[in-house]
Amino acid sequence: MAFFAWSLLLPPFFTPATLFIYESTKVEETTALMPYPSIANTSEAHRFTWSPPTQRGTTQYLNDTRRTFTGPRTILGLLATATSSLGEIPPLDLPYNNSAYSVKFYAPIVRCEDANNTEQQRMDTFLREEMANTKDSRVETHNAYYSFVPTYNSTGDLDAVWHPRHQMASRPLNELWMTFLRPTINDHGKRIKPRHYQICRPHNASYHLNISQLNGFQQVSGNYSTGAAIPFPQDDPDQVSNMTQHAYTAFMLALSDQLVGKLACLDLDAYFELDEEMELYKGQNESQIFDLSDQRLRDKGLARNRTLDVLIEELSFNTSVALMHNRLLTSMINTTVKLTDNVNRYDYKPLGLFIPYALANMFAFVCIVLGVVSYIRDGVMPGKKVQDFVYAARSPEFHSHPSLGSRNPSLGAALGADGVMEMRVGAGDDGRARSWRSVRWSGDARRGEGGGGANV
Template structure:
């Protein structure tokens, strides 16, 4: 993704000038959003809560990889940003939902952008491909539980800003019987800004790819968790077809692993806090909520969002060229087929040793003679008759 030549695989950035030739003189481009494959993979990663399966070189393989990639980290908003978030939240809550108004907000996440008149606006819904004056940031405010001085759990509001950074990844990918394991670390470097290339500027396609990544990630996190109330409805004046009060999740978070965050617990307590029923309101967590929290491991939004960005980056990895060394027995054999020749060879060797021992015990040694001397003497014309007579004598004796 950090490779500028591969930026077109992640970002859809048409040229400013339609008379240019692709990959030749189309150096000035305008960023309009992520490509569909990036959105698809991001959605799948967010829903599963883990790194997507990566094609393995084989069922048993291990390799390491180092590369530059994006990472998103969230920190507390500063004193300048908090009033801006509150102002945009107030504006968002003022918009009615049918005949109901937003009474309380448990979560509100959006991408800050500047409109055509120069005003700050909140992009709180998933975006479609179009030129945008957005940012590589996610602003969010939510209610969370904390313990006060007396040890009681109370609600408090938090404000956070998530930003896009460049990072170096050091990963180890391992497969054992097809089971994937990815471990590693990353080092965070500089913040990456939103591309705003002019018609006469050379576009940095790596910057476009990073912005597409952030766009796809924030599309999984924008929206709101809120409690609505019909202001003109009472017990004595009901309105047909309209609930007196209700909770509403208007965010893609409802369908991904971030839903189980501990920072969203307040919303799921709104039924009891605002009295959905006159009595017997549920105070225990439902089985579904317990499953969501188990998937998220009851962690904060900041931790889950950073993990999601890590998983997304790793999920984009394609198969890497890997050199493998396999231990091969080049002298392969069938054990049973070698039993007879090896047994005969061992038997002959044993017989030679036995004969040598018998000869040594009977005749002793010839320290001043070598085998070559004996062989030469045996072939001498005067020795041959003697040897023949000796053999004849042995035969007669027998």
């Protein structure tokens, strides 16, 4: 029975490691100020556009309500360049590292549509004039891409400005005109490159975005509804300037600077397969059209087989959202934010706990059963200590009692009802003298004086 009791101490030493720690996250909702692009706010338009006052002697941001648009701020051009170069939205400057929120705001979106017949004819005229301009002794015979901003000159006629513009007073259309070749397969299975004509215009749009940032990774999703097109501001000294229109125009100008230009003459490269057709290199022919370089494959992977008008609209969306990269170009709105914190959580393995503790409970149950059986069969023996049983068990009368031959010998049967033992003196097996002192108890639970095993 003692061994059973001692065995209860063993399971804790062999219990497997059931408690463990794992990484998790804790998400809580709160209300906080979160940023959104402020390009549609009239009071913040001066951060996007450089529009000096039309009249002198006014106080800045107070009564300088009549202004002249001259171009975008430098930061707007830098963001447009970074966004178009990356092919994605730059990191947003959010007040919380791990957060998610939804926001609605107004911002520009640029959409491209096919030009009508009159506009196509004007584009062809501008293209022929540009190709007719001699470059030293070279003559431009092919043009694969030509994009420009139509601008009124001093005589009131339109000119094609196909290079990036600096801040200067001008009267362009708030449009981007493009004509380009697009390879396709005709009905006869032959590869042809028809010319396309498109015009891109800025529109006001209502954005509804879901923005999240977790452990350095940001995700922007949502949708937008396109509104009316935004014309170039016609600043009148006698009228209050629409500064939101100025800011949208600055956005369009900065975006157009990423798209204007041409691919022709010395630019007959793999973009439009003209280098193979013209055999720019020795042994080069049209059978090598699809032998693309690693850089070209990377560009095609980024485009994902989408047309130019779709890519330009996506670029304008990314640039509008990229305004949140600079805190100066944003305003704050009180909204619901989900904050995510990295935490350590504790858990346990149920099976690892069940086995050792089930064994411990089983041992305890066995001990209880043995105690109940002993109580039923032998009754109660009050006032007894363990050493009393040890001393009594060493008595010669106990060893010679007839009850020892039974299957269930008991100490009570050997000692009698009163349990009186006398002192004995004799010699042990080794010839040395030994004495035994008896143990005495009675029914009133008196405890006898005992000792034993002392050598004399």
